[in-house]
Amino acid sequence: KRQVAVLGLGRFGQAVATELTRLGHEVLAVDSSGRAVQEVANDVTHSAQADVTDADALRELGVGDMDAAIVAVSSNLEASILCTVQVQRLGVPRIIAKAANALHGSILERVGANRVVYPERETGLRVAHSFAAPSVRDYLDVAPGYGIARVPVAGTLAGRSLGNLDLKRASGVTVLALHRHERVMLHPAPAEVLREGDDLIVAGLDEDLERLPSTGT
Amino acid sequence: KRQVAVLGLGRFGQAVATELTRLGHEVLAVDSSGRAVQEVANDVTHSAQADVTDADALRELGVGDMDAAIVAVSSNLEASILCTVQVQRLGVPRIIAKAANALHGSILERVGANRVVYPERETGLRVAHSFAAPSVRDYLDVAPGYGIARVPVAGTLAGRSLGNLDLKRASGVTVLALHRHERVMLHPAPAEVLREGDDLIVAGLDEDLERLPSTGT
Numbered sequence A, B: 001k002r003q004v005a006v007l008g009l010g011r012f013g014q015a016v017a018t019e020l021t022r023l024g025h026e027v028l029a030v031d032s033s034g035r036a037v038q039e040v041a042n043d044v045t046h047s048a049q050a051d052v053t054d055a056d057a058l059r060e061l062g063v064g065d066m067d068a069a070i071v072a073v074s075s076n077l078e079a080s081i082l083c084t085v086q087v088q089r090l091g092v093p094r095i096i097a098k099a100a101n102a103l104h105g106s107i108l109e110r111v112g113a114n115r116v117v118y119p120e121r122e123t124g125l126r127v128a129h130s131f132a133a134p135s136v137r138d139y140l141d142v143a144p145g146y147g148i149a150r151v152p153v154a155g156t157l158a159g160r161s162l163g164n165l166d167l168k169r170a171s172g173v174t175v176l177a178l179h180r181h182e183r184v185m186l187h188p189a190p191a192e193v194l195r196e197g198d199d200l201i202v203a204g205l206d207e208d209l210e211r212l213p214s215t216g217t
C-alpha cells in the first residue's frame, strides 16, 4: 500500500483521491478551498486545506515522504507547474499530473511529471471508439484499430449460449471473459448461457466490434 | 458508417469529432466559436459555426437526419440542457452528452441523453486503478476489484519468455494478448519471448495487478 498526495480536488482530483482510498492506499487530499476539502474528508485518509504551490505547506504536510503525488490542478497553468516543481524538489519519486492541453503537458513533463493525463481528450477518444460500436460500453485500445471492449448483455443476446452465438464466426471477435454480478469467468465455456445484466469482455478489430449484434440499448 | 453531429468543440468534443472521422464516420462538427471550428476543419467531414441551442440552426445543418449526436458543451449547464432538448426534438435516435457533475447528468438523462459521460471523474477512476499498479499503463474495469490492464514490456520483463515468467503463478494474472508493433496475438504461446516495446494485456484482481513485476519505468 502506498502513501499518495492528491493536490487539487476538482472532479478529477476528487475521483482519484476517493478511489485510491477505496483501493486501500493512504491518501492525503489537499485543496485551497475549504468546501472542496470538506467534500472528500470522510472518503480519504487525511485531508488538509492549503495552497499546493507553497513549498513550506507541502513540506509541513509531509508530502516529501510520500511515494507519489498527483497534481490535479489544471485550469490554472501557473499553479499546476509550480506545484509540480515543488513536489519534484521535495523528492517525491512519482508524479502524475493533469494537463489542460498538449503544450501544458509537455511543460509538466519537463519539470518533473512522470506521466501526464488529459481527461477530456482521453475520454473523447474512448467515446469515439465505443460510440462507433453501439454495443460497446467501455473500451481499452490495444493497438491502432484493435481493442478490448465491454459489451453489456441485454435484449437479443440474453438467453443464448456462447457456443450458439459463436461471436468469433459471426463478428470476428473473441470472448475473453464473462462478468456476472461479482464473478468473473475467464475464457467462459461455449455452454455458458448469457443472462441479462452480464457483461461480455471481447477483443477484436474496431470494425468487428462495430458489427456486434445490437443489444437493443 | 454513421452520420454523427458533434455539438461543442472543446477538448472533449474536438477529440470525439476528429477520432470518429478517423474511424470512417461522417462527422458534422459545430461550435459557436470560429476559432474552434477552424481548428478541426481539416480533420472532420463537415464543420460549421452556429449556436447549438438554436433549433433552426440545427435543423438547417441537417442534424435531424443524423444517426447520433454528441452534446459536448458542459460548463454552460443551460446550453448543454437546451441543446440536448432540441436534438431530441429533432428526432435524433442516439444522444451522448458530457456532464459537469452527477446532478447535471441526471437532468441530461431526463431530457433525452441515452448516455452521459463524466470525463474528469472517469479518468480519475482509471488513474487511481492504474496508479495503484505502477506497471499498468491503461485499465478497463471488468468488475469491482477485477480488471484488464495494459502492461508495457521494458526492463526486467524483456528477453524473458511468457512460460518462464509464468505470471499466473507469480502474480495471479492471466495473459490475454500480446501487442507487438501493429500485430496483436491473442492467447500468446508460452514460448513467446517478450521484447522491449511490446505491450502485454493481462486480466486479474486489482491487488494482483499491483504485484506485477515492476518494469522499471
Ligand SMILES: Nc1ncnc2c1ncn2[C@@H]1O[C@H](COP(=O)(O)OP(=O)(O)OP(=O)(O)O)[C@@H](O)[C@H]1O
Binding pocket: A007, A008, A009, A010, A011, A012, A013, A030, A031, A032, A033, A036, A050, A051, A052, A053, A072, A073, A074, A075, A076, A079, B120
Ligand atoms: N494553488 C492552489 N492550491 C490548492 N488548491 C488549488 C490551487 N489552485 C487551484 N486549486 C484547486 O484545484 C481544484 C481543481 O482546479 P482546476 O482549476 O483544475 O479545476 P478543474 O479544471 O475544473 O478541475 P476538474 O476538471 O478536475 O474538475 C479546485 O478545487 C481548486 O480549488
Ligand SMILES: Nc1ncnc2c1ncn2[C@@H]1O[C@H](COP(=O)(O)OP(=O)(O)OP(=O)(O)O)[C@@H](O)[C@H]1O
Binding pocket: A120, B007, B008, B009, B010, B011, B012, B013, B030, B031, B032, B033, B036, B050, B051, B052, B053, B072, B073, B074, B075, B076, B079
Ligand atoms: N451555445 C453554444 N453553441 C455552440 N457552441 C458552444 C455553445 N456554448 C459553448 N459552446 C462551445 O462548446 C465548447 C465546449 O465548451 P465547454 O463550456 O464545455 O468547455 P469545456 O468544459 O472547457 O470543454 P472541454 O472540457 O471539452 O475542453 C467551446 O468550444 C464553446 O465555444
